Amino acid sequence: MNFKKTIAKSLVVAMALGMVPVANLQTAKAAATFTFKGTEGTATVNGAKFWGIAKEDKKGGKDSVEIGGKKYKITNVQDIAGMIDVYAALKGKAGIIAAGDTPTPDSNWNVLSLDAADNTFKVQFVASTSAVKGTKPANALGGEFGYLFATKGKKGAEEEVNLKTDAEKVEVKLNDGNWQTFKAFIGGEPSADTVNTKLRALGQSGSSLSFRIMGTNTAWASKESKLKIATQGNAPAAKVDVTKETTSIKNGVEWQVVEAGAAADATKWKLSTSKKGLTLDELKLDATKDQDLLVRTGATAKKIASKVGRVTLKKPESALTVGTSNEITGTGAAINVGGKTGVIVSSTLAYDITKGLLLQNVSNKDIEYALVPSTGDTSKFKWSVLKASKDPVKKPTKANLKYSKDEKANTWTEGKTKLFLRLSGVKQDKNGVATRSGVSAGAIIKIANIAQNVTFESGSSSDTVKSTINASATTAAIQIATGTAATFTINAKVDKVVNPKGGSPKVKVVKALPKGVTYKVGKVDGATGKFTITVNVSNKAFTGAEISADAEYGLTYEGANSGFKITFAKKN
Numbered sequence: 001m002n003f004k005k006t007i008a009k010s011l012v013v014a015m016a017l018g019m020v021p022v023a024n025l026q027t028a029k030a031a032a033t034f035t036f037k038g039t040e041g042t043a044t045v046n047g048a049k050f051w052g053i054a055k056e057d058k059k060g061g062k063d064s065v066e067i068g069g070k071k072y073k074i075t076n077v078q079d080i081a082g083m084i085d086v087y088a089a090l091k092g093k094a095g096i097i098a099a100g101d102t103p104t105p106d107s108n109w110n111v112l113s114l115d116a117a118d119n120t121f122k123v124q125f126v127a128s129t130s131a132v133k134g135t136k137p138a139n140a141l142g143g144e145f146g147y148l149f150a151t152k153g154k155k156g157a158e159e160e161v162n163l164k165t166d167a168e169k170v171e172v173k174l175n176d177g178n179w180q181t182f183k184a185f186i187g188g189e190p191s192a193d194t195v196n197t198k199l200r201a202l203g204q205s206g207s208s209l210s211f212r213i214m215g216t217n218t219a220w221a222s223k224e225s226k227l228k229i230a231t232q233g234n235a236p237a238a239k240v241d242v243t244k245e246t247t248s249i250k251n252g253v254e255w256q257v258v259e260a261g262a263a264a265d266a267t268k269w270k271l272s273t274s275k276k277g278l279t280l281d282e283l284k285l286d287a288t289k290d291q292d293l294l295v296r297t298g299a300t301a302k303k304i305a306s307k308v309g310r311v312t313l314k315k316p317e318s319a320l321t322v323g324t325s326n327e328i329t330g331t332g333a334a335i336n337v338g339g340k341t342g343v344i345v346s347s348t349l350a351y352d353i354t355k356g357l358l359l360q361n362v363s364n365k366d367i368e369y370a371l372v373p374s375t376g377d378t379s380k381f382k383w384s385v386l387k388a389s390k391d392p393v394k395k396p397t398k399a400n401l402k403y404s405k406d407e408k409a410n411t412w413t414e415g416k417t418k419l420f421l422r423l424s425g426v427k428q429d430k431n432g433v434a435t436r437s438g439v440s441a442g443a444i445i446k447i448a449n450i451a452q453n454v455t456f457e458s459g460s461s462s463d464t465v466k467s468t469i470n471a472s473a474t475t476a477a478i479q480i481a482t483g484t485a486a487t488f489t490i491n492a493k494v495d496k497v498v499n500p501k502g503g504s505p506k507v508k509v510v511k512a513l514p515k516g517v518t519y520k521v522g523k524v525d526g527a528t529g530k531f532t533i534t535v536n537v538s539n540k541a542f543t544g545a546e547i548s549a550d551a552e553y554g555l556t557y558e559g560a561n562s563g564f565k566i567t568f569a570k571k572n
Contacts, residue, residue: 030047031047031108031109031110032045032046032047032048032099032100032101032109032110033045033046033047033110034097034099034110034112035217036086036112036114036217036218037215037217038214038215038216038217038218038219038220038221039171039179039214039215039221040087040215041085041086041087041088041092041215041220041221042083042084042085042086042087043083043084043086043097043112044082044083044084045080045084045099047101048080048099048100048101048109048110049079049080049100049101049102049103050077050078050079050080050099050100050101050102050103050105051077051078051080051084051097051098051099051100052074052075052076052077052078052097052098052099052105053074053075053076053089053090053095053096053097053098054072054073054074054075054096054097054098054111055072055073055074055075055096056070056071056072056096057071057072057073058071061073065105065106065107065109066107067098067107067109067110067111068110068111072096072098072105072111074098074105074109077103077104077105079103080099084097084099086112086114087220090114092116092117092220092223093116093117094114094115094116095113095114096111096112096113096114097111097112097114098110098111098112099112114218114219114220115219115220116220117219117220117221117222117223118152118213118220118222118223119222119223120151120152120153120154120158120223121150121151121152121161121211121212121213121222121223121225122150122151122152122225123148123149123150123163123209123211123225123227124148124149124150124151124227125146125147125148125199125209125227125228125229125230126140126146126147126149127146127147127230127299127300127301127302127303127304128147128299128300128301128302129147129149130301131301131302132149137149137151137160138160139160139162139163139164141163141164141190141191141192141195141196142192142195142196142199143192143193143195143196143199143266143299144196144266144298144299144304144305145196145199145200145203145232145299145304145305146196146199146203146229146230146304147195148163148195148199149163150162150163150170150211150225152213152222161213163182163190164189164190164191166182167181167182167183167186167189167190168181168182168183168214169181169213169214170182170211170212170213170214171211171212171213171214171221172185172209172210172211173209173210173211174202174207174208174209175207175208179212181214182211185198186198196266199229199304200232202229203229203230203231203232203304204231204232204307205231206228206229206230206231207228207229208226208227208228208229209226209227209228209229210224210225210226211224211225211226211227212224212225230303230304232304232305232306232307233297233303233306233307234306234307235295235296235297235306235307235308235309236248236253236295236296236297236306236309237309238293238295238309238310238311238432239311239428240280240293240311240313240428240434241427242280242313242424242425242426242427242428242434242435242436242437243368243383243385243424243425243427243437244383245279245280245281245383245437246276246277246278246279246280247277247278247279247280247283247293248277249272249274249277249278249293249295250272250274250275250276250277250278251272251273251274251275252271252272252297253271253272253295253296253297254269254270254271254272254295254296254297254298254305255269255270255272255278255283255293255294255295255296256268256269256270256294257283257284257285257291257292257293257294258291258292258294259289259291259292260289260290260291260292260312261292262292264294264296264308269296269298271298280436285313285436286315287315287316287436287439288315289315290312290313290314290315291312291313291315292310292311292312292313293310293311293312293313294308294309294310295308295309295310295311296308296309309432310432311428311432311433311434312432312433312434313434313435313436314425314426314433314434314435314436315435315436316422316423316425316435316436316437316438316439317422317423317438317439318438318439319422319438319439319440319441320335320336320337320342320343320421320422320423320438320441321335321336321441322335322419322420322421322441322442322443323442323443323444324443326443326444327443327444327446328345328419328443328444328445328446328447329446329447329448330447330448331346331347331350331447331448331449331450332344332345332346332347332447333345333346335421337363337365337367337423338363338365340363341362341363342361342362342363342365342367343359343360343361343362343363343367343421344358344359344360344362344396345357345358345359345419345445345447346358346360346447347447347449347450348400349498349558349559350449350450350496350498350559351449351450351452351496351498351558351559351560352449352558352559353403353414353447353448353449354403354405355403356400356401356402356403357400357401357403357412357419357445357447358398358399358400358401359386359398359399359400359401360396360397360398361386361387361388361389361392361396361397361398362389362392362393362396363388363392364388364392365388365423365424366385366386366387366388366423366424367385367386367388367421367422367423367424368383368384368385368386368421368422368423368424368437368438369383369384369386369399369419369420369421370382370383370384370419370420370440370442371401371410371411371412371417371418371419371420372417372418372420372442373407373408373409373413373416373417373418374407374416374417374418374444375407381420381440382410383422383437384399385424386398386399401419412445413445414445414446414447415444415445415446416444416445417444417445418442418443418444418445419442419443419445420440420441420442421440421441421442422437422438422439422440422441423437423438424437424438425437425438449559450496450498450559451495451496451559452494452495452496452497452557452558452559452560453494453495453560453562454474454492454493454494454505454555454557454560454562454564455472455473455474455492455493455495456471456472456473456474456475456476456490456491456492456564457471457472457491457492457493457530458471458491459471459476459488459489459490459491460488460489460491461478461486461487461488461489462486462487462488463484463485463486466480466481466484466486466571467479467480467481467484467486467488467537467571468571469488469490471490471491471492474562474563474564474565475564475565475566475567476488476490476533476535476564476565476566476567477567477569478535478537478566478567478568478569479568479569479570479571480537480542480547480568480569480570480571481570481571481572482542482543482544482545482547482570483539483540483542483543484537484539484542484571485537485538485539486537487534487535487536487537488534488535488536488537489532489533489534489535490532490533490534490535490566491530491532492530492531492532492533492564493528493529493530493531494524494529494531494557494558494560495529495560496529497524497525497526497527497528497529497558498558498559499526499558500526500527501526502523502524502525502526502527503523503524503526503557503558504521504522504523504524505521505524505531505555505556505557505560506555506556506557507521507553507554507555508553508554508555508556509551509552509553510552510553510554510563511550511551511552512551513535513549513551513566514541514542514549514551514568515541516537516538516540516541516542517535517536517537517538517541517549517551517568518535518536519533519534519535519536519551519566520533520534520536521533521555522534524557533564535566537568542568542570546570547568547569547570548568548569548570549567549568550565550566550567550568551565551566552564552565553565553566
């Protein structure tokens with residue numbers, strides 16, 4: 001049987017009887033189709049020229065239109081201008097829009113029903129999950145720079161939104177920027193580390209973030225959840241004293257040492273427990289390279305970790321060569337700085353080491369020195385600075401080091417105490433850059449007094465006929481005729497005179513001169529060390545047939561301590 005022909009014949013009969021209106025035989029148009037973009041809140045419509053806002057009319061009142069078995073009242077009909085801003089039309093609330101090809105809504109129009117946007121979605125930023133009241137989040141992401149976690153649902157019935165597994169369903173906007181997925185914002189799959197790194201950057205200036213659950217083709221984007229990332233606190237002050245080798249890193253401050261210019265390693269922060277501040281020795285620095293000292297205040301339950309402070313420590317200068325075979329011997333030492341004599345060590349008084357040591361800086365660099373007893377801890381020096389002089393040749397800077405027979409702090413004892421020297425560092429500048437003091441080197445002080453001797457060089461007589469004098473070594477031999485008066489001059493000398501102004505020797509009588517004989521000791525010339533001893537013999541001193549007498553004296557001048565003798569004999 002041919003069904004098509006049978007149906008056609010039936011229609012012709014029905015038309016003839018007036019049972020089917022001719023107009024209804026026109027080809028029915030396809031209903032309008034909506035494409036809704038939840039991320040934007042907009043819609044485009046295919047097969048429609050007009051649109052309006054619809055509301056379901058369950059009672060089917062006047063002007064209602066039946067679409068898909070339900071009746072609607074459609075108002076605010078407008079022509080479609082490319083797209084429809086559905087969010088603006090419905091204000092993000094639950095609602096219906098309708099669209100069709102005719103300016104007057106009819107049953108050929110179609111509708112798009114949308115539920116209200118979720119307004120319970122919330123993202124929170126906390127310094128620590130322990131600070132969260134109530135149920136602790138199980139999927140918070142972050143670390144020392146804070147944590148992010150999300151929830152949705154009414155109060156008391158919230159459920160956690162997993163920002164890791166839903167990273168492509170949740171959108172985020174930085175300040176007034178553009179929306180992007182949480183995954184794209186983090187730069188890959190979110191993890192505790194990647195989120196913590198991002199939060200560190202955001203916390204440097206206190207950025208603002210907006211979050212929402214992304215809209216879909218059938219649902220609005222959720223209500224925005226806005227939050228502000230807590231600004232990191234300022235870094236604690238970091239000061240280094242390169243001379244005292246101390247720092248300001250006290251109890252509660254976290255620190256680490258890194259290569260110069262390197263970033264902090266999150267796994268290597270150490271907490272200082274020092275009440276006075278860590279020493280450079282405790283930092284375990286490398287003397288062969290530049291390094292940076294980083295400091296911060298660590299994270300707590302209520303605060304994220306602070307910003308990082310940085311001090312750049314330039315490597316120290318190499319050690320000086322101090323002494324020979326670990327000793328400073330002789331009457332002193334010249335120590336090279338930069339290839340030429342830079343430091344001179346000598347006795348304050350060359351003939352008396354008990355008066356102390358004289359340390360002179362004749363270089364153009366600051367020098368540091370320290371005295372360390374033989375029983376002392378060589379790791380705990382008390383360094384003092386000897387500044388460079390503007391005119392090191394004419395006016396070197398000096399320091400006097402006190403002598404002590406028995407070892408005491410800040411003094412030196414011959415043959416026991418060590419003198420350590422090093423080049424000074426450069427103090428920390430406003431940019432946080434300092435140069436560490438040089439590597440130290442020391443030697444035992446074995447300074448000796450200079451050798452000063454008194455010698456007779458020659459002698460002369462006022463009466464060369466009746467007297468003679470022979471002066472050498474420390475003896476003056478005089479020959480004189482009986483009953484003769486004469487004046488004898490002994491020319492003497494002190495080796496290595498120290499005082500350029502000279503002075504008078506001290507003479508002590510050991511054995512007195514004969515009666516009628518006197519003497520006088522002259523002043524020592526500071527430049528030459530020469531002086532005279534004058535002996536006056538009266539004509540009554542020697543009247544007997546035989547002359548035989550001698551006198552002995554002790555003479556001291558500076559470091560010289562020498563006896564001398566004067567003898568008398570008859571001249572025939």
